[in-house]
Each structure stands twice: as C-alpha cells, then as structure tokens.
Ligand SMILES: Nc1ncnc2c1ncn2[C@@H]1O[C@H](COP(=O)(O)OP(=O)(O)OP(=O)(O)O)[C@@H](O)[C@H]1O
C-alpha cells in the first residue's frame with residue numbers, strides 16, 4: 068500500500084496556493100466575503116466550520132468550478148481562470164481552464180465516480196484524454212494503464228481494478244476517487260468532506276490514504292468534520308464562519324487555545340469532551 | 345464462511361444444499377446455546393401450497409387455447425390467402441420500402457434530435473429558442489398534414505434556390521416539384537417529426553444524469569466533447585433507450601401514413617392488392633404479420649442494447665434468456681438425461 072511513488076514535489080514542481088480577498092455571491096446572498104489564505108507547497112490546510120459557512124464554495128473556486136466575483140486565486144503565481152494582459156484580466160478559454168484543472172485534483176463528498184466505467188477506467192480516463200499536446204505528463208495508453216494499477220495498489224484496491232463502482236463499498240469507492248484524482252500528478256489536491264458519506268467503520272480506511280498523501284509533498288486542502296484527523300494531519304487549521312476566515316493557525320493553537328470566541332464555541336460543540344486537552 | 349453453513353430453523357434447507365454438504369453439520373460458534381439445536385438436515389421439505397395460483401393459471405391457459413383455436417379453425421381468416429400473399433414479390437417490395445423509410449428517417453431523425461437536444465441544453469438563448477420552436481411546431485401539427493405540405497411545397501415555392509441571401513449569387517436552382525419526390529416528401533415529413541420527438545427524449549435522458557458527473561469530469565480537465573460522449577451519453581442511454589425504441593416501433597407503423605402520397609410501402613401495397621382482389625381482411629393480416637415480425641426483431645435488439653448500457657448500473661447483470669436456456673440444459677439435461685457426461 069505504501070509504494071513510494073514519485074510525487075510532484077519530487078519532480079521539482081510546486082503547489083503554492085494564494086487566495087486573495089475572494090468574494091462570491093449566489094444571487095443576493097454573499098457566500099464568501101473576502102477570503103484570503105496562503106498554503107505553502109506541500110502544506111496541508113484543513114478547513115473547518117459550521118454548515119453553510121462557504122467551505123465547499125471556497126474549495127470549488129480554487130479549480131474554477133465556481134467563478135469568483137472579486138479577488139483572485141493564484142497557483143504558483145498563475146491566476147486561476149484569468150490571464151493578465153497589461154492591466155486587464157482576460158477570462159481564459161475553456162481549453163486553458165481545463166489545462167489548469169489538470170494540476171488540481173478534487174475528491175468529492177459523494178465520490179462522483181463514473182458508474183459505467185470500471186475502477187481502472189475511472190482512474191485512466193483523464194490521463195488518456197485530458198492532457199494537451201506538449202504536456203510532459205502525457206504517456207502511452209499502456210503506460211497510463213500500468214500507472215493506474217499502481218495507483219489502485221497504492222489505495223489498496225489493485226484486486227478490484229475491474230469492478231464497477233456500484234460493486235464497491237463506500238470506502239472503496241472513495242479510495243478509487245482518490246486514485247482518480249492522483250492520476251494526473253496534480254500539484255494540489257482538494258478534498259470536500261471526503262468521509263461524510265461513509266459509515267463510521269469505513270472512515271479510517273479513507274483517512275489513512277489521505278494521511279499518507281499528506282507526507283508526500285502534494286499540497287492538500289481538506290474540508291472535514293473529523294477533528295481528530297484534522298489535528299493529526301494539518302499544518303494549518305482554518306476556521307470559517309459566515310463566508311469569512313475567523314482564524315487560522317497550527318492545530319495545537321487553534322484547537323487548544325483559540326483566540327476568537329466564535330472558534331471556541333464551535334469547537335466546544337463539535338469536539339467530544341474526552342478530546343479536549 | 346461458518347455463517348453460511350450454520351442453519352437455523354427459519355432458513356429453509358433445500359435438498360441440493362443438503363447433498364452438496366460434506367462433513368458433519370456445522371455447529372454454531374456462538375456461546376453455548378441453552379437448548380441443543382435439533383439437526384434439521386435430514387428433514388423432507390414440503391413447498392408451500394398455492395391453490396389460487398393454479399386456478400389463475402388454469403383460466404389464463406384456457407383463454408389462450410380458445411383464442412388460438414378460433415384463429416386456426418375459423419375459415420373467414422382465410423389463412424390460405426394470407427400465406428399466398430405473405431411472401432409475394434409486390435408485398436416484399438413494399439416491405440423493403442417500409443424498412444428503408446424507417447431506417448432513413450429514424451436515423452436522420454435521431455441525429456437531428458440529438459443536435460436539437462444539445463441546442464436546447466446550451467447556454468445560448470438563440471439556440472434554445474430555435475430548438476424549442478422547432479419542437480413546438482412539429483409536435484403540434486399532425487404528421488399527415490406535414491407530409492402533404494412537403495409534397496405540395498411546389499405550390500408555395502415554385503423554385504428552390506441555394507445562394508447567398510439578399511444578393512444575386514446563386515449556386516443552385518431547381519423546380520421544387522422535381523426536387524421533392526414522393527420519397528423525399530415522405531422522408532422529410534417523417535424525419536422532422538421524429539426529430540422533434542427524439543429531441544425531447546434525448547434531452548430527458550441527458551437531464552437524468554447526475555450533475556456531479558459533469559462536475560467530476562470537468563474537475564479532471566476532460567474536454568467538453570468527451571464529457572458528453574464518454575461520461576454523460578452512455579449514462580443517459582439507459583433512460584433514452586426504452587422510449588427511443590417505442591418511437592422507432594411507432595415509426596415502423598407510422599410510415600404507413602405516407603400511403604396518402606401513393607408511395608408504395610407495405611401498407612399502400614396491400615391496399616392496392618385488396619382493392620383488386622377484394623380479400624380485404626386477409627391482406628390486412630399480411631401487413632399486420634409483417635409489422636409484428638419487424639417489431640419482434642426490434643425488441644430483441646432493444647433487449648441486448650439496453651443490456652449493454654446497463655453495465656455498471658446494476659450490480660450484476662441478469663442472464664439473457666439464451667444463457668438461461670443453456671444453463672438449464674447444462675444442469676438439468678446433463679445430470680438427468682445424459683448421466684454419462686461429466687458435470
Ligand atoms: N449554487 C448555489 N446557489 C445558491 N446558493 C448556494 C449555491 N451553492 C451554495 N450556496 C449557498 O452558499 C452557502 C455556502 O455553501 P457551502 O456549500 O459552501 O457551505 P459549506 O460550508 O460547504 O457547508 P457544508 O458543511 O454543509 O457542506 C450556503 O448558504 C448555500 O446555501
């Protein structure tokens with residue numbers, strides 16, 4: 068399961084995320100009210116906060132699944148979704164947005180595996196069709212297949228390569244989804260509540276895989292309600308409420324000694340007493 | 345594995361299961377039960393009785409026999425005449441025309457319908473309204489009127505011209521009546537009408553696919569065309585196919601409407617024959633039997649195509665009827681009748 072694979076960090080690429088003053092509204096409700104956050108290459112940021120605070124929306128702006136209304140997001144200095152020409156921002160064409168997205172993997176709460184494709188086909192679909200000519204990550208079909216099996220092995224599912232998603236348990240499906248997100252060697256991985264749809268006894272098999280990724284040098288942004296896991300794996304914990312980042316910092320600090328009253332009252336509700344130090 | 349061999353009184357034991365069992369009956373591993381479990385393995389199993397089940401089956405069987413009997417013995421059906429005309433040269437020629445019309449207007453109709461569905465789902469207000477208007481017009485006029493209108497297009501527009509609008513540049517010009525033959529009018533009418541209906545069917549299928557699928561595909565950087573053809577359409581097919589086959593089967597019989605153009609497809613052909621021979625019912629029966637044959641063949645196609653697209657949608661594919669038959673012979677026939685062959 069722990070085959071040491073080449074990581075993007077080892078290949079000399081980076082994964083610096085810079086979110087600056089991002090605003091986003093749906094209709095008249097402002098969901099993100101000026102969010103700024105920086106994650107260093109290889110860093111692990113865990114975003115926590117009450118339901119409806121805008122965590123998913125923030126994550127979705129990072130790969131341009133949601134367009135921002137104000138502010139900007141830059142990955143390794145390159146703006147997401149826009150191009151700077153002189154002093155104007157030009158919206159990128161679909162093709163360039165797709166190219167940017169190949170550097171950003173995403174894992175969804177409800178997996179979103181393609182149900183008519185096998186586990187292996189789910190993993191190999193993007194590397195076969197999404198990489199544009201000239202991309203150094205482009206490989207032959209045979210190579211992609213081999214790498215797909217390698218990734219399934221890494222998440223402990225090599226022997227289920229030919230199973231369809233509906234023939235897998237929830238935890239297995241989510242692990243396939245993680246392998247799928249890794250298939251393009253992204254610099255950044257986004258996890259939106261990866262274990263929320265899982266039965267309690269399946270949560271750990273997924274968290275273990277993410278734990279392993281956290282040490283691999285890929286930048287991770289994780290939205291989760293698993294506070295114990297957050298404490299373990301994060302180097303930055305970000306607490307969001309009502310479309311704003313209330314405070315952020317190393318886990319020991321945020322969990323044991325929050326500065327803000329809102330953070331304190333949130334944690335007092337979600338963390339079991341036994342867990343409090 | 346032990347759980348599978350532990351028997352409780354509530355789980356009925358079939359004779360096969362008993363004979364397949366090797367070794368002594370397993371004992372539950374749970375902490376010592378208070379009462380020793382009797383061993384039910386040697387008991388005979390009596391299936392539940394269902395008397396009404398048999399009464400119902402009897403009635404239906406009787407009804408079926410009565411219908412078949414009357415079909416076979418009533419001389420007015422004139423089965424002799426039916427067999428005489430069933431494979432007659434003219435009837436077969438008409439049949440081929442019917443198949444040709446169905447295939448061409450079915451294929452063109454669904455291709456155009458696919459384009460219309462994509463237009464309707466696009467973000468361009470112009471494309472959406474053009475597609476909507478198309479469906480609106482062609483679904484609100486009777487097919488009969490459409491076919492007649494196309495055939496009489498020459499009355500409305502004497503010439504058909506291909507050129508650059510509002511200029512004198514012309515690439516091509518011809519009399520409408522020479523361009524719109526009976527065949528062309530029939531194909532035009534059937535195709536456009538079919539397109540209007542299939543657009544809605546395809547759109548419905550596409551809408552039935554979870555939005556998360558598209559989102560996951562775009563998050564992976566998969567290009568738009570590939571997203572549609574590889575991710576969305578195959579899943580939409582499951583919703584599209586049953587209704588689409590309904591439409592095609594409807595179209596097979598719908599082609600009979602072009603008899604108003606005196607186009608000699610199957611239905612028009614038998615009409616011509618019975619006007620001559622006065623054997624109305626037997627000849628209508630000839631046409632009906634051919635329609636039944638076509639529909640049956642299409643139904644078999646439908647079964648296998650639907651099965652193909654249900655890959656991954658159902659946990660395990662059920663056996664096809666053919667596989668069931670083979671399996672029946674593999675288990676029953678070889679053990680019962682042909683005891684020599686190894687299992
Ligand atoms: N497409 C949309 N249209 C309108 N409102 C939306 C849309 N997406 C999200 N919202 C609203 O934006 C707010 C933030 O939603 P978001 O999904 O980002 O919350 P969240 O922090 O991820 O919550 P949860 O923990 O429940 O997943 C919510 O009030 C939600 O109703």
Ligand SMILES: [Mg+2]
Pocket residue numbers: 122123124259260
């Ligand atoms: Mg969310």
